[in-house]
Amino acid sequence: MGVRLDHPLRSVVALPVLIALIAFPLLMQVIDEPFYVVLASRILIFALVATSLNLLVGFGGMVSFGHAAFLGAGAYVVAILMQHGVTSAWIAWPAAVAVAGVAALLIGAISLRTRGVYFIMITLAFAQMMYFIFVSLKAYGGDDGLPLPSRSIVAPALDLSSDVAFYYVVLAFVLLGFFLFARLVNSRFGRVLQGIRENETRMEAVGYPVYRYKLVAFVIAGAAAGLGGALLVNQNELASPAMLNWPQSGMLLTMVILGGVGFLWGGAIGAVVLLLLEEVLATYTIHWQLGVGLVLLAVVLFAPNGLSTLRKSTGAQARDG
Amino acid sequence: MDLILILEQGLNGLQFGLMLFLLAAGLTLVFGIMDMINLAHGSLYMIGAYLAALVLGSTGSFLLAVCGALAGTAAIGMLIEIGILRRLYARDHLSQVLATFALLLIANEAMRILFGSQSLALNPPEVLSGPVELLPGFLYPAYRLLIIAVGLAVALLLYLLVAKTRVGMLVRAGASNREMALAMGVNVKALFTAVFGVGAALCALAGAMLGPLLAVEVGMGESILILAFVVIVIGGIGSIRGALAGALIVGVVDTLGRTLLPMSLRAVLPPAVASNLGPSLASILIYVLMAGVLFWRPQGLFPARG
Amino acid sequence: MAELLRLRGLVKRFGGLAATDGVDWSVAQGEVHALIGPNGAGKTTLVHLISGASSPDAGEVHFAGSDVTRASMHARVRRGLVRSYQVTSIFRRLSALDNAMLAVQAGRGSSLRFWSPPQADAGIARDARALLARVGLDERADVAAGTLAHGEQRKLEVALALAVRPTLLLLDEPMAGMGPEESQRMIELIQRLAQEVTIVLVEHDMDAVFKLAHRISVLVSGRIIASGEPEEIRRDAQVRRAYLGEELGRAA
Numbered sequence: 051m052g053v054r055l056d057h058p059l060r061s062v063v064a065l066p067v068l069i070a071l072i073a074f075p076l077l078m079q080v081i082d083e084p085f086y087v088v089l090a091s092r093i094l095i096f097a098l099v100a101t102s103l104n105l106l107v108g109f110g111g112m113v114s115f116g117h118a119a120f121l122g123a124g125a126y127v128v129a130i131l132m133q134h135g136v137t138s139a140w141i142a143w144p145a146a147v148a149v150a151g152v153a154a155l156l157i158g159a160i161s162l163r164t165r166g167v168y169f170i171m172i173t174l175a176f177a178q179m180m181y182f183i184f185v186s187l188k189a190y191g192g193d194d195g196l197p198l199p200s201r202s203i204v205a206p207a208l209d210l211s212s213d214v215a216f217y218y219v220v221l222a223f224v225l226l227g228f229f230l231f232a233r234l235v236n237s238r239f240g241r242v243l244q245g246i247r248e249n250e251t252r253m254e255a256v257g258y259p260v261y262r263y264k265l266v267a268f269v270i271a272g273a274a275a276g277l278g279g280a281l282l283v284n285q286n287e288l289a290s291p292a293m294l295n296w297p298q299s300g301m302l303l304t305m306v307i308l309g310g311v312g313f314l315w316g317g318a319i320g321a322v323v324l325l326l327l328e329e330v331l332a333t334y335t336i337h338w339q340l341g342v343g344l345v346l347l348a349v350v351l352f353a354p355n356g357l358s359t360l361r362k363s364t365g366a367q368a369r370d371g
Numbered sequence: 372m373d374l375i376l377i378l379e380q381g382l383n384g385l386q387f388g389l390m391l392f393l394l395a396a397g398l399t400l401v402f403g404i405m406d407m408i409n410l411a412h413g414s415l416y417m418i419g420a421y422l423a424a425l426v427l428g429s430t431g432s433f434l435l436a437v438c439g440a441l442a443g444t445a446a447i448g449m450l451i452e453i454g455i456l457r458r459l460y461a462r463d464h465l466s467q468v469l470a471t472f473a474l475l476l477i478a479n480e481a482m483r484i485l486f487g488s489q490s491l492a493l494n495p496p497e498v499l500s501g502p503v504e505l506l507p508g509f510l511y512p513a514y515r516l517l518i519i520a521v522g523l524a525v526a527l528l529l530y531l532l533v534a535k536t537r538v539g540m541l542v543r544a545g546a547s548n549r550e551m552a553l554a555m556g557v558n559v560k561a562l563f564t565a566v567f568g569v570g571a572a573l574c575a576l577a578g579a580m581l582g583p584l585l586a587v588e589v590g591m592g593e594s595i596l597i598l599a600f601v602v603i604v605i606g607g608i609g610s611i612r613g614a615l616a617g618a619l620i621v622g623v624v625d626t627l628g629r630t631l632l633p634m635s636l637r638a639v640l641p642p643a644v645a646s647n648l649g650p651s652l653a654s655i656l657i658y659v660l661m662a663g664v665l666f667w668r669p670q671g672l673f674p675a676r677g
Numbered sequence: 678m679a680e681l682l683r684l685r686g687l688v689k690r691f692g693g694l695a696a697t698d699g700v701d702w703s704v705a706q707g708e709v710h711a712l713i714g715p716n717g718a719g720k721t722t723l724v725h726l727i728s729g730a731s732s733p734d735a736g737e738v739h740f741a742g743s744d745v746t747r748a749s750m751h752a753r754v755r756r757g758l759v760r761s762y763q764v765t766s767i768f769r770r771l772s773a774l775d776n777a778m779l780a781v782q783a784g785r786g787s788s789l790r791f792w793s794p795p796q797a798d799a800g801i802a803r804d805a806r807a808l809l810a811r812v813g814l815d816e817r818a819d820v821a822a823g824t825l826a827h828g829e830q831r832k833l834e835v836a837l838a839l840a841v842r843p844t845l846l847l848l849d850e851p852m853a854g855m856g857p858e859e860s861q862r863m864i865e866l867i868q869r870l871a872q873e874v875t876i877v878l879v880e881h882d883m884d885a886v887f888k889l890a891h892r893i894s895v896l897v898s899g900r901i902i903a904s905g906e907p908e909e910i911r912r913d914a915q916v917r918r919a920y921l922g923e924e925l926g927r928a929a
Contacts, residue, residue, distance in 0.1 A: 052770060052771065052772055052820075052821035053770040053771060053821075054775075055771065055775050055779075056794065107465065113464055113465045113468065115468065160662055160665070160666065163665070163666075163669065164665060164669060166464060167402065167406075167408060167464060167608065168604065168608075168665070168669070170408060170464060170468060171408075171600045171601075171603075171604050172604065172661070172662075172665060174597065174600060175597065175600060175601055175604070175658050175661055176658065176662075178597050178658065179654075179655045179658035179659075182651070182654035182655055182658075183651050183654070183655060185654075186650045186651040186654055187651065233791065233792050234791050234792075236794045237790055237791045237792055237793060237794060238782060238788040238789075238790045238791075238793075238798075239788055239789060239790060239791045240791075241778075241779060241782065241788070242779070242782070242788045245768065245771075245779045248768040248769070248770060248771060249766060249767070249768050249769075251766060252762075252766045252767065252768065252837065253779070253783075254749075254750050254751050255728070255750060255751075255754065255759070255760060255762070255766070255837075255838075256754065256759075256779070256780045256783045256837060256838075256840065256841055257751050257754035257755050257759075257783040257784065257841050258751055258783055258788070259749070259751045260751070263788070263789075266789065296593070296597065297593070300410075300468075300469075300472045300475075303465070303468065303469060303472070304469060304472070307465065307466075307469050311465065337480045337483060337484055339476045339479065339480045340476070340477055340480035340481065340484070342473075342476060343473045343474070343475075343476030343477035343480065344473070344477060346469060346470075346472070346473035346476070347455070347470055347473035347474065347477070350466050350469050350470040350473065351455075351458060351470065
């Protein structure tokens with residue numbers, strides 16, 4: 051029944067995963083299935099974003115239904131900068147992170163003054179607000195979105211239009227992000243965040259300025275999602291308002307619960323499962339969303355801690371709010 | 372300023388607000404009494420519109436269409452409540468959000484399978500398809516007047532139901548203090564199912580009535596659901612009075628805002644800037660309003676709980 | 678003795694009801710000061726006002742020479758004004774040790790540190806264990822707090838309050854729900870604590886109150902109607918009326 055505060059990154063798990071990820075494109079070249087490299091890049095990007103949401107939801111207990119706003123903000127920063135002639139990733143991508151972080155600071159500052167149900171709804175509403183702003187910006191594509199003429203430039207020698215090269219750049223960032231995340235949740239800050247999830251009132255009564263910690267977590271998560279957005283817009287070569295729409299936020303939350311709320315690998319596993327599920331279902335029917343809905347419903351009703359704990363489940367139920 | 376334009380948009384705002392109220396009333400009760408977030412609420416609205424279109428298509432009677440939509444959606448709603456939602460009342464909010472989100476996906480896809488991606492036709496009754504002259508020179512569509520009338524009638528009925536009947540008292544007690552209501556031996560399961568059924572019927576009414584004005588298509592529930600959330604945040608969770616106040620405020624501000632804001636901006640800013648800025652600002656107006664209300668009165672304007 | 682806590686004209690209304698109706702009160706440094714009163718007297722509200730969980734409609738709260746009326750709960754905790762909860766509020770899913778470590782960590786500088794695990798801070802774990810030993814929970818350090826016995830949970834509750842090294846400890850019905858043996862252990866614990874910390878004890882258990890308190894104040898309908906040494910209070914006619922003489926009589 052007990053929950054642990056530390057989440058060690060075990061090399062017996064991490065090392066094989068790392069090797070597999072590095073070897074993956076080479077493997078795909080050997081069996082001549084280059085498409086899977088594109089899919090893998092997409093999964094990696096969402097693993098990063100879902101992990102950032104897991105920090106908020108799983109580790110901090112803050113159910114944000116507006117996380118897609120930061121993903122989209124990051125994407126649009128890159129696209130808009132490129133429209134104005136800025137193509138260097140070294141400028142555009144940090145800018146995406148910074149803008150998403152600032153947006154998270156503003157939205158978080160107001161939203162975190164609320165709790166529970168109100169918090170969920172206000173984050174949802176703020177994300178919608180950003181969605182409508184971007185939809186109405188005719189100069190930047192409006193409803194149709196803003197295409198990228200080409201991918202960001204990382205280095206003159208490195209042509210990101212190659213899917214394999216792009217994959218490795220994405221991998222580098224995602225690995226770095228995940229490593230930082232693993233350190234974060236095991237640090238003092240990570241413990242405090244989890245304490246807030248477990249009993250916010252008590253944390254306040256023990257002397258922690260709870261609001262401040264939640265806001266810092268919110269900004270970190272938002273900034274990370276912004277990086278994900280910068281990568282995603284390069285992947286799709288298009289920044290679209292749909293990236294900010296609330297079904298997108300719903301999808302991100304779905305990943306978190308599929309993979310395991312509050313578990314180190316939860317976001318990553320969830321991204322893999324959901325995106326693979328979508329791919330597989332889509333080959334059978336255009337109504338794949340029905341399948342996703344059914345799986346999600348089943349998981350929520352019967353495996354509420356997510357897939358990470360299915361093997362441990364002996365009836366231990368999800369925590370109650 | 373064109374007075375006729377303002378009157379017309381004002382009435383449009385009233386009409387939209389009253390329909391929003393129908394959705395918000397059900398939503399706020401479910402929140403207040405069962406403490407449950409229901410993202411599938413908009414799907415009930417969509418189902419109501421589809422059922423209305425179906426019945427209208429086969430019988431030609433608008434009245435029958437509305438009745439069919441109400442009955443059918445209430446039934447579906449209660450089945451979902453008994454089968455699935457009951458398990459969620461004791462769960463945490465994340466689980467509720469995701470389970471109802473799943474229902475939303477399933478409902479959307481189910482509609483797509485049954486009816487395809489094209490929108491269905493839902494025409495208002497012939498007799499109401501023309502305009503009515505409210506003031507000299509001011510013509511207003513008769514159908515929209517019907518919507519306003521229906522909305523006001525339902526609001527009055529709900530008020531009477533909640534304020535003057537025993538059932539209403541149970542509902543109010545449940546909304547303001549659920550534990551106490553449970554302790555007093557209220558038949559909780561039946562009450563919850565009934566509340567959900569009524570909420571579903573209200574959604575269906577809104578869907579059926581708005582169907583002729585907006586398109587009856589998959590996903591129509593999503594955009595109005597967000598507005599319903601904004602309404603109950605502004606009005607106060609669990610409060611019907613709050614839902615009405617919030618809905619009218621949101622309806623009028625949103626509708627008038629979309630007309631007046633671009634107009635006033637064009638008066639002070641260069642046209643290129645105004646035509647970009649106007650619609651953007653208008654769409655975010657109610658969210659700014661919501662943020663403002665949350666800042667000054669975090670419990671909303673008329674909270675049910677003291 | 679120096680005054681550690683002072684309340685001036687404190688008022689808190691809920692709708693038309695004044696739960697706290699002009700309270701003037703003080704607690705001296707080093708004493709154990711009990712606050713008693715019949716149900717509905719407003720004790721909980723007063724505790725919330727002192728700890729910072731709610732803010733008063735009028736009046737002031739002074740602690741250790743500073744005006745803390747507008748200060749947040751965590752700011753008051755930093756100054757040494759700490760409370761424990763009547764309804765146990767611990768981290769149920771975490772081990773007792775983790776519970777204590779979180780509380781100890783609060784007093785060890787900023788936790789806005791994102792890189793190193795706090796186990797690197799050996800001091801925190803060591804002090805957390807010492808804290809558990811102090812309340813008699815050292816054997817149960819690795820047990821999930823929610824599975825502890827009720828009395829043990831109440832002890833953990835007090836331990837969490839102690840962890841932040843309070844100057845004034847506001848104990849809200851620490852004996853709640855305890856049997857006679859557990860209560861006796863809790864009384865002994867409080868007696869030990871009283872040697873280092875000023876204590877405000879809100880309690881219904883008159884046995885404990887008369888064993889522990891240097892001074893007793895009686896709260897009725899949001900007002901302090903009597904304040905003084907235990908024997909004075911026991912004899913006070915107004916107080917007897919308020920309690921109908923029953924509880925005080927039993928403890929005599």
